[in-house]
Amino acid sequence: xxxxxxxxxxxxxxxxxxxxxxxxxxxxxxxxxxxxxxxxxxxxxxxxxxxxxxxxxxxxxxxxxxxxxxxxxxxxxxxxxxxxxxxxxxxxxxxxxxxxxxxxxxxxxxxxxxxxxxxxxxxxxxxxxxxxxxxxxx
Numbered sequence: 829x830x831x832x833x834x835x836x837x838x839x840x841x842x843x844x845x846x847x848x849x850x851x852x853x854x855x856x857x858x859x860x861x862x863x864x865x866x867x868x869x870x871x872x873x874x875x876x877x878x879x880x881x882x883x884x885x886x887x888x889x890x891x892x893x894x895x896x897x898x899x900x901x902x903x904x905x906x907x908x909x910x911x912x913x914x915x916x917x918x919x920x921x922x923x924x925x926x927x928x929x930x931x932x933x934x935x936x937x938x939x940x941x942x943x944x945x946x947x948x949x950x951x952x953x954x955x956x957x958x959x960x961x962x963x964x965x966x
Contacts, residue, residue, distance in 0.1 A: 835849065836849065836850035837849045837850070837854060838850075839858075841858075842858075843858055843859070843860050843872065843873065844858065844859060844860060845857070845858055846858065847876075856870070856871060857870045858870055858871060858872055858873065859871070859872055860872065861874055861875075861912060864912075874910045874911075874912050874922070875910075877908075877910050877922070878908040878909070878910040879908070880951065881908045881910070881924065881926070881949075881951040882906045882907060882908040882926070883906075884949050884950055884951045885906045885908070885926055885928075885945060885946075885949045885951065885952065886904075886905075886906045887949075888945035888946075888948050888949035888952070889904070889906065889928070889930075889941055889942070889945045891945070891948065892941050892944040892945050892948065893941055896940075896941065896944075898933070898937070898941065900930060900931075900933070901930065901931035901932060901933070903931055904928075904929060904930045904931050904933075905928070905929045906926055906927070906928050906929075907926070907927040907928075907929075908924065908925075908926055908927075909924065909925040909926075909927065910922060910923075910924055911923035911924070911925075921959070922959050923959065923960055923962075924955065924959055924960070924961045924962065925961075925962040925963075925964060926942075926961065926962070926963055926964065927964045927966050928942050928963070928964065928965050928966065929965075929966045930942075930965070935965055938965045939965050942963050942965055943963070946961070946963060
């Protein structure tokens, strides 16, 4: 294996704290997710995870589409729904649904591309066996 990139982000103060990347691109306050406590205009870890997963999965789709000689509509989208789930035995877990809209591509071909992308996306590989990920082609 060859390491390609290392992201370095430091958190202080937990969910009501602050995160900052080593390059300064991310430098933001965090808040508890809306619905758990107060409403906030700050982001939370689940939103950041959803943003990363959606962007990564979109790139995986573009990769597999290129391999299949398919051209994706530039308006195609991936929407990640990341649920924070309170577990019966205590603690919390995550649930994920990826809603993929490949616009005018037929559903069968879209489903094939989504399934292939799920095999190569680093977020999908990293969550496999740990977090249930639902794939939806819209």
